[in-house]
Amino acid sequence: ELSLLGLHLGGAELLFDGVKNHHVTLPGQSDPWDMKQLLAWIRGNMLKERPELFMQGDTVRPGILVLINDADWELMGELEYQLQDQDNIVFISTLHGG
Amino acid sequence: MCQVEEDYNGLECNQEKITVPTLNRKCMKCKEGTAVLIIRVNDAFCRSCFKEYFIHKFRAMLGKNRVIFPQEKVLLAVSGGTASCSMLSQVQEGLSREAPKKLRFVPGIIYIDDGGACGRSAEERQRSNALLKSIFTETGFTYFIVSLEQVFSLPTSVLVPGTSDPDPSNPSYKQAVDQYIKEKQTLTEENVASAVAQLNIEDSAYSPEHKLALERLFSSMKTLTAKEDMLQTLRSHLILHIARENGYSKVMMGDSCSRLAVKLLSNIALGRGAALASDTGFSDPRYGDVVIVRPMRDYSSKEIAFYSRMFNVPSVFISGLDTKTHDKASIQRLTESFVTNLQFDFPSTVSTIYRTSEKLHTVMPPQSQTAEPASKCLLCLCTLDTKVDCTAEYCLST
Numbered sequence: 001e002l003s004l005l006g007l008h009l010g011g012a013e014l015l016f017d018g019v020k021n022h023h024v025t026l027p028g029q030s031d032p033w034d035m036k037q038l039l040a041w042i043r044g045n046m047l048k049e050r051p052e053l054f055m056q057g058d059t060v061r062p063g064i065l066v067l068i069n070d071a072d073w074e075l076m077g078e079l080e081y082q083l084q085d086q087d088n089i090v091f092i093s094t095l096h097g098g
Numbered sequence: 099m100c101q102v103e104e105d106y107n108g109l110e111c112n113q114e115k116i117t118v119p120t121l122n123r124k125c126m127k128c129k130e131g132t133a134v135l136i137i138r139v140n141d142a143f144c145r146s147c148f149k150e151y152f153i154h155k156f157r158a159m160l161g162k163n164r165v166i167f168p169q170e171k172v173l174l175a176v177s178g179g180t181a182s183c184s185m186l187s188q189v190q191e192g193l194s195r196e197a198p199k200k201l202r203f204v205p206g207i208i209y210i211d212d213g214g215a216c217g218r219s220a221e222e223r224q225r226s227n228a229l230l231k232s233i234f235t236e237t238g239f240t241y242f243i244v245s246l247e248q249v250f251s252l253p254t255s256v257l258v259p260g261t262s263d264p265d266p267s268n269p270s271y272k273q274a275v276d277q278y279i280k281e282k283q284t285l286t287e288e289n290v291a292s293a294v295a296q297l298n299i300e301d302s303a304y305s306p307e308h309k310l311a312l313e314r315l316f317s318s319m320k321t322l323t324a325k326e327d328m329l330q331t332l333r334s335h336l337i338l339h340i341a342r343e344n345g346y347s348k349v350m351m352g353d354s355c356s357r358l359a360v361k362l363l364s365n366i367a368l369g370r371g372a373a374l375a376s377d378t379g380f381s382d383p384r385y386g387d388v389v390i391v392r393p394m395r396d397y398s399s400k401e402i403a404f405y406s407r408m409f410n411v412p413s414v415f416i417s418g419l420d421t422k423t424h425d426k427a428s429i430q431r432l433t434e435s436f437v438t439n440l441q442f443d444f445p446s447t448v449s450t451i452y453r454t455s456e457k458l459h460t461v462m463p464p465q466s467q468t469a470e471p472a473s474k475c476l477l478c479l480c481t482l483d484t485k486v487d488c489t490a491e492y493c494l495s496t
Contacts (some may be wrong), residue, residue: 005133010180010403011415050422062442063434065403070136072404075142076125091406094180094356094399095434096420 002026002033005088012064012093017048024085035066035074038089054091063095111431124264127151131411135404139445152397152405157186159393160201160242163380163409166348166391168202174239175337176209178230180406182352183413185394189350203348207234208340210333214247214304214312215325216419229414236412242340247304247312252339276357286298322428325370326419331477348426349390353378356399356437358392373480375458384479390422 006022013020026033026041036058043051055061059079066073067090068081123133123142130143143151159167174189176182192201207229213223227243234241319325341349353361358378365377376382382390395400406413420428425435441447473482 009407009415011417013415014417025366027444052424053422063399063438065400067404067407070134070408072133074136077132090407092401093404095438096431 001028002083002085004083004088005086007088007090008093009090010093011095012054012091013089015047015054017049022046033083034079035068035077035081035083036074038080038083063093064093065092066090067092108123118293132206134408135400137398137401137404148405149409152401153188153191155396156185156393157192157201159396160192163391165381166203170203170348171206171344171346172348172350173206173208173337173341173344174350175352176207176230176234177210177352178226178414178415178416179352180411181354181357181394181397181399181402183233184397184402184406184411185350185352186237187409187411188393192425205239207237207239208337208345208349209234209241209243210246210336211243212246212329212333212418213416214309215316215329215332216417218417226414226416233412233414239317242344244336244340245304246329246332247308248337249336250308250311252335290330322420322423323368323430326428326430326478329419338385338388347388349360349388351390351392352384352394353392354394354397354399354402355452356441356448358395358455359448360430360434362438362455363437365428367429367433370478370480373478376480378455379458 002025004024004026006024008016008020008022016022024046028039028085039055039058039060043055047054053061054064060066066078067088068076070090073081125131125133125144125147126142128144128148133142134145135148136142137148166172174182174186176186186207189201189205193205194200201456209227211223211227213219213226223245231241232242234243281447316325316328319328321332337349341347362374362378365371365374376384378392378395380392380395382392405411420431423431426432437447437451475482
């Protein structure tokens with residue numbers, strides 16, 4: 001089992017019923033969870049509406065920034081990053097709001 | 099993509115996204131700290147170097163463009179979003195410094211509540227107004243919270259460009275700074291106290307007639323493109339009016355580099371090619387007595403979002419006209435989608451558009467014998483670029 005803290009900002013929360021903070025527990029599995037799987041899981045279990053506004057294919061839609069433990073996910077391997085217990089994931093939408 | 103050999107100030111316009119193994123990368127500036135974000139094409143910064151970079155860029159932008167004079171009243175247009183709130187935080191940062199290089203103008207804040215045009219309920223509007231009010235009060239600056247409905251009570255004089263600088267003895271920038279430093283020695287505590295006691299204005303009340311008029315106006319427009327354009331125009335007029343009424347000679351807008359790149363391309367599509375320089379440049383002098391400046395135009399959305407998150411810049415997300423609309427809902431949305439997607443694979447897209455926009459200048463019409471001022475569009479105050487022989491004078495725009 002993996003416990004994660006999620007945060008949606010900059011308008012991204014609109015796709016999650018307006019809820020910004022999420023405490024998520026991912027079911028245990030033999031292989032470690034990676035970001036790609038997490039995104040698929042979010043799409044299947046948390047996104048309330050308009051998945052195309054959050055994701056594009058396997059990854060997040062361009063314009064949505066991802067921070068893992070307050071660092072740019074581009075520095076952590078993006079989709080390949082393997083999640084660890086108590087990781088903090090933040091999604092910030094930079095599209096139209098500034 | 100573009101095949102030109104032109105040198106875009108050292109940037110290559112075809113640079114594809116580089117995938118470099120980046121775990122535990124060091125900051126490119128100090129070489130010591132662990133990098134926490136990547137900006138531009140592939141520059142990794144640690145937290146403190148990024149903060150320094152961000153703050154420095156704001157002051158450099160104002161310093162380079164020397165248009166804000168000491169003691170000048172500058173109105174900060176804040177929408178609640180991260181870019182304008184970051185701009186607000188940079189102004190606070192700059193004004194608080196003790197060093198001789200601190201910013202020297204007198205700021206005010208304006209927020210236009212456009213919920214009436216976007217279909218937000220009165221409760222939602224009150225809620226976001228209250229949140230913003232608490233952010234503004236924290237800064238200690240004078241602030242104005244104005245409903246867009248107020249635009250219907252503006253005098254028609256707002257549609258006429260004001261004369262720029264009636265005072266012929268206007269000193270040059272350097273002289274003004276020197277004079278200020280001399281005068282500063284004589285500033286008393288009384289002056290400071292009276293400035294702080296200035297009334298803040300929260301004019302969020304609006305009459306039912308105006309509310310209805312606004313709703314009718316926006317529902318009469320068939321396309322989202324037209325609505326977005328109209329919203330921009332009305333907002334500008336209201337900001338301009340408040341600025342003029344209260345003695346503000348400058349207005350700062352929080353448009354980021356990314357946002358301006360989208361605006362540039364959208365405006366071309368909307369038929370506003372002739373006005374590109376004023377619509378997207380650093381300073382927009384078309385109103386005459388009030389000059390619009392865009393000090394955030396060197397920051398990408400990513401830089402602003404990261405800074406805002408890392409350094410806790412308070413902001414309020416407020417739904418707009420195009421929130422949650424699909425990609426093809428309006429010209430502006432389509433352009434945003436196009437540029438953002440292209441940027442994803444080619445990280446120098448936005449900066450290339452930006453560099454090109456810096457080279458744009460408004461062509462001055464040749465001096466005519468009669469010396470008649472060129473006719474201006476009623477709504478955007480740019481020189482008319484079409485010949486019209488009917489009474490309505492609107493420039494070519496959706």
